[in-house]
Amino acid sequence: MNADVIVVGAGPTGLLLAAELGLAGVRAVVVERLARRSGQSKALGIQPRSAEALDLRGLLEPLMDRAIQRVDGGHFAGLRLDYTAWNTRHPYSIGIPQGRVEALLEERLGELDVQVLRGHEVTALSQDADGVEATLLGPGGESRLTARFLVGCDGGRSTVRRLLGIGFPGLDGKLLSVVADITISDPDGAVPETWTLPVMTPDKTGKGYIAPIGDGVHRFLFYGAEQQRLSRDAPITEEEVRRALQHEFGPGVRLTGVRWASRFTDASRQVERYRHGRILLAGDAAHIHSPSGGQGLNLGLQDAFNLGWKLAAETAGWAHDGLLDTYHSERHPVAARVLANTRAQAVLLVHDEENLALRGIMEELLRVPEANRIVAGMISGLDIRHDLPGRPHHLLGRHVPNLDLVTASGPERVARLLRDGRGLLLSTADEATFAKAAEPWSARIGRAHAQAELGADAVLVRPDGYVCWAGSVADVSGLADALARWAGAPARPSSPVTTPE
Ligand SMILES: Cc1cc2nc3c(=O)[nH]c(=O)nc-3n(C[C@H](O)[C@H](O)[C@H](O)COP(=O)(O)OP(=O)(O)OC[C@H]3O[C@@H](n4cnc5c(N)ncnc54)[C@H](O)[C@@H]3O)c2cc1C
Structure with missing residues (x-):
């Protein structure tokens, strides 16, 4: 194999995915049709949930340095949304042209030594039980590249999707x-x-x-x-x-x-399945919709964040059965919801008499704080909650709050503890018990103990920032189940963990 993973397309989705893979030590290569970045920017905005994700990898600060402006809140068909009702450090939209986001991500790939093969277009694909072969057309003619997986991040007119021979069901554009x-x-x-x-x-x-x-x-x-x-x-x-x-x-x-x-x-379409054997789809290749609300690039970035660590686990050989399939089950409903809200926005943007009447009612409704909160959560991505197994807890399936922590070595923030791309077990009580429970996974799960208002004695956070277990020391066996599910089989057999009397 030439690589573990071939990423097709150096748009924001492909670049962030490759960065996630590179961080995890996966041999990834990005194949991009264009010989150089176009410098054109379709998108202009980063939403709070993407800001939180980028913060987990230290990418938010350099992005803010390149931003044009920070705008409080967001909008729904041009109607103002207040993001402050959600628990986030970033209740604003970051105004930054897409080209600058891509440039930053490509610089990150350089630091991680991940190659971007520019001027090469994927023209054919085949896969079997062991891997994928891609045919590339480049300046030197045709060549072949093999890998264990391939991800099509090649945009709305995706060649990978076409070569898979799958449909792209949805609605034609009206506007x-x-x-x-x-x-x-x-x-x-x-x-x-x-x-x-x-x-x-x-x-x-x-x-x-x-x-x-x-x-x-x-x-x-x-x-x-x-x-x-x-x-x-x-x-x-x-x-x-x-x-x-x-x-x-x-x-x-x-x-x-x-x-x-x-x-x-404003056509809106979504593939039925994000995974086809060893070939997966992400970003606009998997879903398109109107730009209303500024959500497309954000969806792609978050697809990449969700998929990157799972593919890394798969290629490293420690992924629990079914881990890679959770990429589809978690991200497909998120994009389906965005398609629905952009279709609704399209109605409000057509200014005939009936639509203006509806727009007036919507404007009134959005002055009600709870209504505004619901729509703000939808557009910003802050309301995303994955349906994860485990004992119910208000944090389960949600993004971990980026709390200020007091640790033995000084003040810290949750986001900074996830910079190395590993999961995290963060405890606020019974440090020794939690440390012992997670010890067999220490290569894949970082540990921290701190004083903080977590609402749980400990939380297990996946590399993409989502909480996959939250509880107390009494539920430490549930923690072991969650570790096995999200961090694979223990590197060493674990000794039984006993709950203190
Ligand atoms: C007018 C407009 C405004 C928008 N505003 C916003 C906004 O404010 N906020 C927001 O979040 N989103 C916005 N979007 C949406 C956003 O631009 C897209 O969702 C985003 O570009 C998707 O990124 P991607 O990486 O998935 O795909 P793309 O950006 O399309 O990148 C795909 C890449 O794959 C390459 N490629 C294609 N085929 C091949 C092949 N066969 N082989 C190799 N490489 C290939 C292409 O050259 C390209 O570089 C807007 C879109 C439009 C049109």
Whole structure:
């Protein structure tokens, strides 16, 4: 085998997945069709749950350094959401062009010595019980690459998905939109100069949004009557962009250049299964939907986070039977929910009389704190709770809160304890008992003891930050079950753990 895992596509999903694999010591290679990064940015926002995930690996700080702006809360079809009702350190959307996120992740791959094979396109695939073979077309012609697993992170028009011969069921798009990165001259100040994205505040009857995205460039998104008449493949002309710009912001605004433009629809589709033997799908290759709410890139990043450590466990040979299949069972419902909420947002974005009436009601409802909290949890990803086995506990299946801790060696934060990509057993009582219980897994599970308001004597946290056991010392046998399920068979047979009298 040339590698343990071939990752197809160096978009945000593929790059983060490869970083997770590299951190775990997996031999991964990324195959990317483009010879160099395009520098174009579809997405502009990182949601709180992705921020929490990136924080677990020390990637949040450098990302914030490259961000344009932090915007409090988020939005649902442009209606404001308050994220502070959720227990997070990051109740905001981070405004950062997708290209900068990709550049940061690719730098991380360099540090981890994971190769990105640029200018190579996957054109054919085969798999058997032992591995996968990919045919690549590159500058030197055709070549073959073999690995134990392959993950298609190759975007909405995924070749891997097509080569698997599987469907992509869902709904065709109804609304045609254009996204364009433009330069303008605006002597009368008709265009907002502060970044209100992703909380977009257009004239309610308008059909376009604009936001400055740095270097004198504005992101302009529009979906007026003209766009609905044109075909998806129609070239985007400067004239079309100018007409939309002046329709929205008046004749005083002049278009001085179009850096990049793309036409897209609000089609929403999702594959039925994320795993097909040794080939898996992640990010837009597995699900597409309209960009409303700014969720697509975030879904892809979190797919990568969920899958990375499970694939690493599988290739290292310690994964419990069925661990890899939990990637599908956990992440498929999360994306299905995003598809549903973007379809609902699409209705609120079409400004005919009936839809405006519905939008008005929704706006009123979102002023009710509990309603706002529910929708905020949905869009931010903060409400994700995996259905995990084990004794019920309010933390089970939820992301671990990033608490401040007092440890014997000084102040600490939970997120920092997960930087090495291993799971974590964090205890606040009965340190010796928990230490003994987890000792046979010490190569895969870090341990920490601290004073903190955890709501449990100890929690077992998976490498992706989700709590897979929470309880007291009386339930230490439940902890052993959880360790075996999520961290594999013990490296050494465990001695029986006895509960203190
Ligand atoms: C206008 C717009 C605005 C958006 N705004 C947001 C937002 O604010 N927030 C948000 O979260 N999301 C947003 N999104 C969605 C987001 O951009 C996507 O969800 C994200 O790009 C998906 O990342 P990915 O890595 O899965 O796929 P992609 O970014 O599509 O990357 C796939 C990669 O695979 C490569 N590739 C394809 N085929 C092959 C092949 N055969 N061999 C090798 N390589 C191949 C491609 O060249 C590409 O580099 C927006 C999307 C649009 C269109």
